[in-house]
Amino acid sequence: MNTKNPFTIFDWIAPNAVRNPVDADSGQRSYAQLSMVLYSSMLLIAIVPVLVVGWLGYQNYNRLFQISEQEELQWKIDGKIKSIEHMVTSLKSVVQFTARRDRYMELTENDNLEELFIRIQHQYAFFADLGVIDQSGIQQAYYGPYNLQGADYSKEKWLQEVFDKGVYISGVYTGYRKVPHFAIAVSNLDPKTRQLWVLRATIDASTLQEFIDTIKTNATDDLFLVDGNGVLQTSSGYYGKTLAKFGSPVEVGIHHKLSDRGEDTFEAIGTINNTPWSLVLLKRRYIHHDEWKNFRARFIFIIFTCILMSLIVVHTLVKMLTGLIKKTDEMQIAMLKEAEHTDKLASIGRLAAGVGHEINNPLAIISQKAGLIEDLLEMTSDFEYKDTVKNNLGGISKSVERCKAITHRLLGFARRTDVTEEPLQVNDIIGEVLQFLDNAMLYSRIKLELHLQSDLPEAVSDRLQLQQIFLNIINNAIDAIGKDGVISITTHTVAGDVRVVIQDNGPGIDKQILPHIFEPFYTTKETGKGTGLGLSICYGLIKKLGGDITVRSVVGQGTAFTITIPVHREEHGE
Structure with a gap:
């Protein structure tokens, strides 16, 4: 029987790789190659989930961090927009207060507009000029650096808008002075003429720039105004001076981008109500950049620590598994050798049966x-x-009689007797066997305890062979007890089969002997009192009947044989 190149249940770990690494010289498994396969497989299993989970955690934290940054940027831009709206409202209030309903005639006569402009500019130096325009679009009065008296604005779109809405704020433009400025126009109804008129004030765009610089903080990398067409209304540190073109579409909201250097950049855009402007806030890198750097450093440290721990654990497990596989291979080799020995014993048993048959004739003579x-x-x-x-x-x-008994048992062990099936009650067979053993138990002062299930189902089996099985086992129990003991016999059904438990309170069987008690010619009795065939015959008979027999024993407490008899016998291989 070949005992080389054994394989164990551990072969499932890496079927192809583990089965193939065999040393060509010795025919044994190559444990070095096996270790490499296990290392590769287990490292892949251990590290890939760590990297995947780490990557998912990193992405999730980054997303949450970005949401937090966006919320803080939204809060900042909302506050700055409110400040700009308050400033625009103040400017608009000055013009609206000046353009009261009953002041049209006053502002268009004499030098009243000049005096009013001087008073306003004394308070608000950034006002550039004032003009009064009638309902037909003709400028009836003007004070400023240009000669715009009588200018015709009837075809300007903003004029109709101010008539419709009552107020108009323009975007920043250069105009005649080639200096960036914007206009605020307010319309009202003259009570005398019952006609609409407009007061238009021009304001230097530097006012917006100064205000933007005022509300800009160190937490903001860039802050500026743009109109709906993407034209800068104030200067930008990244996109140029006033009236330059903004490089991105003007879309309200917070946008996350990557700069040319790969830095996280946030662009927050918010609309300023009742104006043509939008406020743009740029923040390069995170607001809490140091916290983000600390997180990434801790994250990398944790990942590398997990990988290092995985390497240590995998190394330990591979070493342990390789040792277990090697030990299992050695055990398998030992079992194969034992199987060879058992096969030899079986051959010897068959030889002994033949010898016993040949000896019977001389013994008879x-x-x-x-x-x-x-x-x-x-x-x-x-x-x-x-x-x-x-x-x-x-x-x-x-x-001679003793030799006949031995040869008879040898022949009974080797003979392939046919099974004669019939419906029978196992309790009845136990009763028949006990009738033969009454005197022996009485002589040895052995107490018998019966726990027989009354409604056992009938089993289809061989009566004579069951009698022989029960007789051998009960006889062994009587011999084991000697004097003054108890034998307990229990019958019950388990999973549709009949189960018989024969238990004694004898000295028990040592755990080293227990695995061998069903082997032929193996006996623990004194020389001349046993052949070692009784339990082997019982084992062979119960297997032939399709059942099973097991044994449990505790030294000093006793032994229990459990016999399972199928209700309907199934064919089993010899």
């Missing part, structure tokens, strides 16, 4: 001749050694 000599001794007169010869002939007869 010896028994016959011994009997003849005894008859002749009875017929002869007494002589000096007659009693001695007679006693020796008795010894010969006893030895």
